[in-house]
Amino acid sequence: MATQAQEHLLAWLRDAHAMEEQAETMLTSQIGRLKHYPDLRRKLEEHLSETKRQAELVNDCIMRLGGDPSTVKDTMGKMVAFGQGLSGLFVDDEVIKGSLASYTFEQMEIASYTVLVAAAEACGDTTTAAICARILKEEEAMAKWLAAQMPNLVRAFLQLDEIPGVAAKR
Amino acid sequence: MATQAQEHLLAWLRDAHAMEEQAETMLTSQIGRLKHYPDLRRKLEEHLSETKRQAELVNDCIMRLGGDPSTVKDTMGKMVAFGQGLSGLFVDDEVIKGSLASYTFEQMEIASYTVLVAAAEACGDTTTAAICARILKEEEAMAKWLAAQMPNLVRAFLQLDEIPGVAAKR
Numbered sequence: 001m002a003t004q005a006q007e008h009l010l011a012w013l014r015d016a017h018a019m020e021e022q023a024e025t026m027l028t029s030q031i032g033r034l035k036h037y038p039d040l041r042r043k044l045e046e047h048l049s050e051t052k053r054q055a056e057l058v059n060d061c062i063m064r065l066g067g068d069p070s071t072v073k074d075t076m077g078k079m080v081a082f083g084q085g086l087s088g089l090f091v092d093d094e095v096i097k098g099s100l101a102s103y104t105f106e107q108m109e110i111a112s113y114t115v116l117v118a119a120a121e122a123c124g125d126t127t128t129a130a131i132c133a134r135i136l137k138e139e140e141a142m143a144k145w146l147a148a149q150m151p152n153l154v155r156a157f158l159q160l161d162e163i164p165g166v167a168a169k170r
Numbered sequence: 171m172a173t174q175a176q177e178h179l180l181a182w183l184r185d186a187h188a189m190e191e192q193a194e195t196m197l198t199s200q201i202g203r204l205k206h207y208p209d210l211r212r213k214l215e216e217h218l219s220e221t222k223r224q225a226e227l228v229n230d231c232i233m234r235l236g237g238d239p240s241t242v243k244d245t246m247g248k249m250v251a252f253g254q255g256l257s258g259l260f261v262d263d264e265v266i267k268g269s270l271a272s273y274t275f276e277q278m279e280i281a282s283y284t285v286l287v288a289a290a291e292a293c294g295d296t297t298t299a300a301i302c303a304r305i306l307k308e309e310e311a312m313a314k315w316l317a318a319q320m321p322n323l324v325r326a327f328l329q330l331d332e333i334p335g336v337a338a339k340r
Contacts, residue, residue: 003332004328004331004332005328005331005332008263008327008328008331011263012263012266093178093181093182096182096285099281100278100281100282100285103277103278103281104274104277104278104281107273107274107277107278107313108270108273108274108277110317111269111270111273111274111316111317111320112270114317114320114321115266115270115320115324117321118320118321118324118325119324119328122324122325122328143277146281147280147281147284150281150284150285150288151284151287151288154285154288154289154292155288155292157178158174158175158178158289158292161174161175161178162174162175
């Protein structure tokens, strides 16, 4: 029988799975819109593949602990509301707000996997701890990349925006 | 007459002002609920004072650039939706999700002030750049504190949760 700690671990893994699916949706729509920022677009495409693998890894952890990823409906609803809240911030400077939203979402993933590593260790589940630590490193690398390119992105956006007829926001 | 870059800078300052006001609301409600986590509560109280000062500093920048903070209604609505999305993630592990939400919000602030520093520099507005750089440092320190205490918080929560009659989530 599962302890309360194991039940929390399983619940947090389900949250993480919903989060990765929401990340997939957000990344796909952002990639589809970008035109003038090839480096950012390429990086987001790379991270989309990474995100799909991460969702599978989290799913494996859920199955191994006897859970069922199909029961994520409730969490998923909340995560979609959160994602929509983030996306609702996009206006006429879409590439900037989109990049800000991606960075913010990455950081939420970083905090979530930090929680998962600690919870898995507290449960003595070294396999889940190792998988979550690996995903954590990938999310940290992505957040670091997004933060580092932010000042250049702002300069590129403001310059493009001065050229008549160019939709700098995408 | 303001250039397009200056108009973007002003719009982003208004977003930041709405963001600080939303942070104030989120921090106040989180502080009011916490019972078993005195260190976290104390730090959130400290950051609430810091947040109020930051909102004033941003307001000063808006006024100096000839803007009017009362025109933030639209941004504010979006920011509230975002904050509600984050708050909607709270369930029976409220202190964990609350801490995760605070960390995520801090990171959004970090990205926003990074954008503002770059934009102010691009406009040659060294006063705004310096103020935003100072706020950025404060947000980074808060995010770092929240990240560092996360594993301990998870362990404390899981331990408290084993004690019958203790509402570990607060």
